[in-house]
């Protein structure tokens with residue numbers, strides 16, 4: 193069956209919970225067994241069953257590959273690699289189980305599996321990439337739409353490699369970085385690099401000066417555009433409302449320190465929006481107002497917290513970029529990847545730790561910056577390396593900072609170093625090990641961190657002060673479910689606050705109740721992840737107050753909020769893009785696949801001044817060694833060596 197003319201069929205037939213099928217093929221037998229074991233979700237089986245029945249595809253190995261592709265997508269992978277799966281099937285499925293299931297349909301090797309997929313009307317293969325539900329590239333199998341997203345992103349990156357570099361005003365650069373040092377000033381190199389290119393990525397851990405650096409970059413671009421008489425339209429964006437608010441705050445404070453005229457400073461925007469807002473979200477529709485046919489009206493776009501941007505969003509963003517515009521991406525490549533599929537920042541900066549620049553590019557940057565970076569030339573550096581710079585020195589965590597050391601050891605996968613740091617007695621790092629047989633979290637100790645907040649609520653402090661006080665402390669959980677999951681911890685905290693007389697009735701709205709939205713709300717102009725605090729207004733009516741751009745607050749009647757959850761504790765995933773003075777990071781007591789180096793690193797680095805890690809040494813050790821690896825074709829295409 194040829195699907196190429198059936199536009200729309202894939203929209204109907206992408207995995208979606210609401211379609212159930214009566215069954216019909218022997219393949220369903222093993223799929224449902226695997227579903228019962230938790231290897232597949234119902235949606236994975238239903239999706240491939242519906243497609244295969246529609247197309248009359250009876251090949252068992254195609255059914256299996258389709259279900260695997262859908263299941264892996266659900267876990268954040270862009271594709272599956274059949275060769276990898278052949279050796280290492282998903283958790284819950286043994287090698288024999290997979291191979292026996294495939295052998296029943298006559299498939300006895302990876303090559304035979306690829307051949308079966310090549311022969312299927314459900315699968316497109318290079319060079320004939322007709323629109324079919326799945327695409328096979330070598331041994332990688334994609335859902336068609338995700339293959340398209342990946343190609344869109346890759347084509348954009350590759351196109352940028354051919355653009356002739358822009359001139360950089362070395363005098364202005366020197367003015368922005370007046371200090372001299374014996375070591376390379378990577379912030380200066382990053383600015384020179386990004387100013388030379390239409391597309392660049394600046395990555396760095398917490399407090400390495402990413403915002404300081406891009407503010408100087410924007411200043412340089414603005415100053416250059418003034419001297420050319422061509423003012424620039426610059427936009428700032430971030431994936432969440434919280435991250436956008438932080439970017440606004442940090443750019444405005446970094447701007448104040450610039451050694452440049454007020455005219456230039458004023459031309460640097462401060463106001464950042466969410467990516468959804470920038471692209472013109474239709475809330476509920478996957479297409480944005482801005483796209484290739486209606487590009488964004490800008491010359492420069494800076495996006496912060498890019499680790500949180502998933503592949504579909506990146507593809508849509510790139511689609512909406514006007515061809516002449518610059519894209520500057522900022523983020524910490526070591527943080528948790530996006531909630532949805534892909535790890536674009538991680539893949540882009542895959543080899544950045546060891547590879548620097550191609551020698552001629554290093555020489556060019558050395559000339560512009562006056563920094564001795566020629567030793568960092570590397571003939572093996574792939575073209576993508578030119579777009580990337582990594583800031584390594586943290587100015588937030590001084591040399592003796594426990595948080596700094598802990599984050600570094602975690603990132604390096606150095607479990608001994610992590611445990612040593614936890615035991616070292618540093619002022620800013622604390623470790624609470626659960627007692628033998630302990631089954632519940634120590635709510636009283638965790639709740640202490642909110643004493644200042646409850647005092648501010650009691651004194652009926654202004655909402656800005658309350659918000660600031662609340663934002664100083666956060667309990668982070670690794671998981672959602674179970675005794676140590678975010679839901680139970682929040683419930684226990686509310687009960688504890690009730691028992692202490694801070695909350696009159698935890699089942700209704702009360703002064704001090706803190707909530708996080710779990711869905712974008714177009715009508716209210718609020719976004720998933722926005723935090724609201726409940727306090728009475730001047731007429732003593734309870735309202736939930738949300739911080740709006742430029743530090744304003746909007747108070748909404750609680751009845752207007754539909755989807756939200758209490759947020760005295762939040763998951764590490766939800767905390768991305770936020771920072772707090774003090775963090776309590778709570779691990780479950782039993783092993784969980786979500787406990788990875790990236791999760792712990794992200795949780796620890798949300799703390800600016802003080803972190804308490806709650807968890808057993810065995811779990812911490814295992815997590816330090818566990819990495820999140822998401823399959824995609826980006827690394828192979830961008831980092832061929």
Ligand SMILES: Nc1ncnc2c1ncn2[C@@H]1O[C@H](COP(=O)(O)OP(=O)(O)OP(=O)(O)O)[C@@H](O)[C@H]1O
Pocket residue numbers: 379396397398399400401402403404405442587588771
């Ligand atoms: N070259 C530098 N020398 C001294 N201090 C610096 C330098 N660069 C940045 N800082 C200071 O370090 C702190 C962190 O800088 P900045 O906010 O730019 O880092 P960041 O990487 O954006 O941080 P975050 O992790 O919060 O996003 C700020 O107080 C800033 O003024």
